[in-house]
Amino acid sequence: MYLAERIAGWAAKLSFDNIPVDVIEEAKKRVLDSFGVAIGAFYEEPPSIARKYAAYTTSSKYPATLWGTTLRSAPDHAVFANGCAVRYFDFNDTYLGKEALHPSDNIPAILAAAEMIDADGRSVIEGIVAAYEVAGRLADAYSIRAKGWDHVTYIAVSSAVGAGKVLGLDAEKLTHAINIALTTNNALRQTRAGELSMWKGCAAANSARNGLFAAILAWKGMTGPSPVFEGELGFFNVAIGGDKFDLPVMGGENGAPFKMLETSIKYWPVEYHAMSAVEAALKLRERIPDFDPRKIKRIHVKTFDVAYKIIVKDPEKWDPKTRETADHSLPYIVAAALLDGHVWLDTFRKDRILAQDVRDLLARMKVEVDPEHDKLYPKGIKNTIIVEMDDGRVYEESSTYPPGHFMNKLDRKGVEEKFWKLVRDKIEENNAEKLIEMVWNLENIGDIGRMLRLMEVKK
Numbered sequence: 001m002y003l004a005e006r007i008a009g010w011a012a013k014l015s016f017d018n019i020p021v022d023v024i025e026e027a028k029k030r031v032l033d034s035f036g037v038a039i040g041a042f043y044e045e046p047p048s049i050a051r052k053y054a055a056y057t058t059s060s061k062y063p064a065t066l067w068g069t070t071l072r073s074a075p076d077h078a079v080f081a082n083g084c085a086v087r088y089f090d091f092n093d094t095y096l097g098k099e100a101l102h103p104s105d106n107i108p109a110i111l112a113a114a115e116m117i118d119a120d121g122r123s124v125i126e127g128i129v130a131a132y133e134v135a136g137r138l139a140d141a142y143s144i145r146a147k148g149w150d151h152v153t154y155i156a157v158s159s160a161v162g163a164g165k166v167l168g169l170d171a172e173k174l175t176h177a178i179n180i181a182l183t184t185n186n187a188l189r190q191t192r193a194g195e196l197s198m199w200k201g202c203a204a205a206n207s208a209r210n211g212l213f214a215a216i217l218a219w220k221g222m223t224g225p226s227p228v229f230e231g232e233l234g235f236f237n238v239a240i241g242g243d244k245f246d247l248p249v250m251g252g253e254n255g256a257p258f259k260m261l262e263t264s265i266k267y268w269p270v271e272y273h274a275m276s277a278v279e280a281a282l283k284l285r286e287r288i289p290d291f292d293p294r295k296i297k298r299i300h301v302k303t304f305d306v307a308y309k310i311i312v313k314d315p316e317k318w319d320p321k322t323r324e325t326a327d328h329s330l331p332y333i334v335a336a337a338l339l340d341g342h343v344w345l346d347t348f349r350k351d352r353i354l355a356q357d358v359r360d361l362l363a364r365m366k367v368e369v370d371p372e373h374d375k376l377y378p379k380g381i382k383n384t385i386i387v388e389m390d391d392g393r394v395y396e397e398s399s400t401y402p403p404g405h406f407m408n409k410l411d412r413k414g415v416e417e418k419f420w421k422l423v424r425d426k427i428e429e430n431n432a433e434k435l436i437e438m439v440w441n442l443e444n445i446g447d448i449g450r451m452l453r454l455m456e457v458k459k
Contacts, residue, residue, distance in 0.1 A: 316329075
């Protein structure tokens with residue numbers, strides 16, 4: 001059996017009735033979290049550009065809602081616009097395996113597929129769980145960033161599976177959807193190298209859009225190149241230099257847990273490997289009596305190899321000039337947390353990023369990999385911060401499982417608090433309350449579009 005067939009066969013058999021209750025609960029949390037971060041980013045430039053583009057196709061026969069509006073557009077265009085909003089603040093959930101990715105990038109594609117055919121909430125949950133499982137298992141199997149490919153390559157495959165599941169594709173058609181999605185959507189890692197551009201927050205949305213497109217084509221009878229992984233000119237031989245991998249077990253097989261349970265919700269809007277550094281920095285700041293950052297002699301940060309490679313080693317991470325680079329800069333994030341005593345959306349305003357007090361603190365900081373921290377990854381993301389004051393006092397704090405980590409889960413209340421903080425000034429309170437109620441009752445919702453239109457942003 002080819003790998004695409006193996007994935008498709010598992011997904012075709014997945015049924016809501018066989019999904020554990022705790023997995024369903026976490027899926028609902030991810031939906032509400034995605035809505036919150038998307039509305040929070042509604043007025044930012046990349047999501048706004050994407051919505052303007054999507055507005056050209058509001059006469060689609062099978063439309064999907066542009067979140068934050070009452071407009072409906074061609075489903076693939078809506079997925080791109082909604083996906084840009086979900087990802088822009090880098091505040092949506094995360095999975096860490098050999099590859100790190102954001103599985104909620106799949107959710108806009110799955111909800112658009114549901115709107116297309118008036119699918120119900122049970123189908124949506126099936127699609128989300130399927131997409132999360134595929135993304136997580138691929139991330140566990142092989143790190144493609146080492147070969148120069150971006151992790152969103154895997155999102156194209158998982159979105160095709162999740163959307164295809166909602167569209168009711170059988171195993172054969174799901175296989176074709178995977179074949180089309182992977183053949184056409186290998187994304188370059190340049191997206192996340194050097195000074196980061198707006199595309200950093202749009203690349204996954206593009207993959208999800210193309211995953212839905214592949215699923216729709218397969219739904220209508222289009223066949224795709226096979227075998228897409230194992231073929232002479234397939235993914236294994238061309239994209240990863242002859243390496244091979246398999247997915248020996250997937251959620252529900254022989255009691256295997258679902259990957260949904262190992263995904264983490266972000267508590268602060270930073271690249272996930274820096275999440276524990278934020279917690280450590282904030283705790284450290286509280287501990288130091290009469291804290292004055294001007295009296296810091298030096299800062300020593302101990303991290304792990306993956307974090308160092310992604311959010312430390314590039315020169316631009318020590319001299320960020322854009323929001324996209326700053327929220328992927330461990331040095332900047334630590335400096336801002338120590339200086340301001342909080343990390344939120346305003347942490348990444350351009351005037352804050354370029355401020356002199358930040359630059360002064362960066363000059364007194366060093367970051368290095370600690371082999372002991374490395375041993376904990378990917379289950380733990382330990383960062384340690386040591387601050388030496390000019391009077392000789394030394395303070396140290398570490399964090400491994402920050403709030404929202406799957407080992408330190410947010411409950412419904414925590415997810416709702418984050419949601420309200422992001423949307424309170426943008427959505428009518430009554431609509432937001434109804435939206436929350438519908439999400440927690442998702443398996444009984446018949447009109448997905450009605451739920452999505454509750455997100456309309458106040459004029």
